Amino acid sequence: MVPTAPPLQAPVSSSPPTPVGPHPRVDGARASLLQVVVTMFNYQQFRHIGAPGWQLGWTWAKKEVIWSMVGAQTTEQGDCSKFKGNTPHCCKKDPTIVDLLPGTPYNMQIANCCKAGVINTFNQDPANVASSFQISFGLAGTTNKTVKVPKNFTLKTPGPGYTCGRAIVGRPTKFLSTDGRRVTQALMTWNVTCTYSQFLAQKTLSCCVSLSSFYNDTIVNCPTCSCGCQNPSGSNCVK
Template sequence: MAAQSAIIADRFDRVESDAYDPIDPNGNITINWDFQVFNVEDMSPYTVMVSIHNYQMYRHIEHPGWRLSWNWTGKEVIWNTVGAEATEQGDCSGVGAANARPHCCQRRPVMVDLPPGTPYNRQVANCCRDGVLSSLVQNNLTSTAAFQMVVGEFALATDIDGNKEPEKPWHFDIGVPGVDQPRTPALPASSDDEPAAPIVWCSEHMCPVRVHWHVKVNYRQYWRVKVTVSNYNLVKNYSDWNLVLQHPNLRSLTQLFSFNYKPLVEYGSFNDTGMFWGLRFYNDMLLQDGNVQTEMILEKQSDFTYSGGWAFPRRVYFNGHQCVMPPADQYPRLPNGASALRGSLIAGHCLLLLFFFALV
């Protein structure tokens, strides 16, 4: 018998320190457990398609990727997989013949994605990207992952319509820091041979990523800003990076150079938050000891001012991690005159540096 509908096995909300993200209030990662073929009469192994959907607007899952795990309800075993593999086989000595053991007999299996270049007979659609998932805005074609399994030794359950079906697993975990668990300091476990933090250039801030907001030119009806994102990490490139900025004048963004852009928070004509990311095959990878940069031209509205730090962003996120903002008393004071503004910025006294606080 073939299943006709997907079953949402679990949904994971990203847990941040404030437990709510106003920029992406509905962001989540959803796991679908879709029975494809099963026969409850002879209890032969069933086939299931498992899919992972990243419904987060601007947060993506980076390398080393997702590690999906769950608890079986009975004595289930995984006979075969396509598009992913278990990290351990477990004890399969009591199942099958000596030359035909199951792929995995763990009570709590951990599945990982296969790498690009996997042979076609081991692939399914949306597999084989090393566990990396794009954010929904950046690329909705690569924000989903999937793999297929053949599962045996299962127990039966009754669905809401009274029909018999295999018992579904429970307690899913996506294995991504910051998702479905409280956030902890981003310091990985270390040993004598492995540093506990990224290797970065010696600098005043000692952070792997720096965001630089430069109020560059003041026109009569417009103003121009240059944004530079620098990678101080000496051992890591950031592929498919993204930057989220919150500023009230983004609703009047008229021209942008070298980056993609999409508004994130829109209520009628109100828009103060936007997502920026690189152009494919041009600057979508932030290289070690490198940088990416853009310039934007914004139209001045009635609330425009250079006083009180208004010209600088309210919030900045890099790859989903919130950046530390400088204290208010360190914000440069900007004059309203175009010529005075231009001179003071060139002198280097009006450059706002926003430092990324998390070790990513």
């Protein structure tokens, strides 16, 4: 078994979008548009996610495309040549998402976004352990039977070390209106947990130190090199 650190979780809620403006335009490709809010929580005790920030990826279950995003963006648009008129934000089967930078225009922001992908730890800064973004995507279906959860989730923070499990469908998230008099419910909610392993993060063997309370290397043999003296060209220690 490989020991892992406490998880980083990303609950996802999907619900139909709210039209913007007095005359919202809906064409055939957008008729089944869904709106998803993704929130990542860093429950690690001390391992924060520093610059250049997180990268979250997955593989769509069907032929979904991302029409627009708020609070984040994909690193590539992909091939959207089959769409005429309005062009989707991303047509890739396996999109990679990154956070937006501080100072992003207000109309492109959502709560807990736009920190350049930096997330602090729960123990060190409980007020800044979350990062959120919103996706509007289509070609996914219109019911909780036809909408399929993505798979093959990946998280880079930066660098390797995180392994993400499959999406687990849970109880639909409920939303309270601003006046507190009405509750609406998401179409679906699913959770993904990613765990960190030092063994996965470090591909080559580390040098180590053996200590003897007798201060004699004939009692407890100690390697000739110490931590940090690994030969950069291989996994052997420098003699």
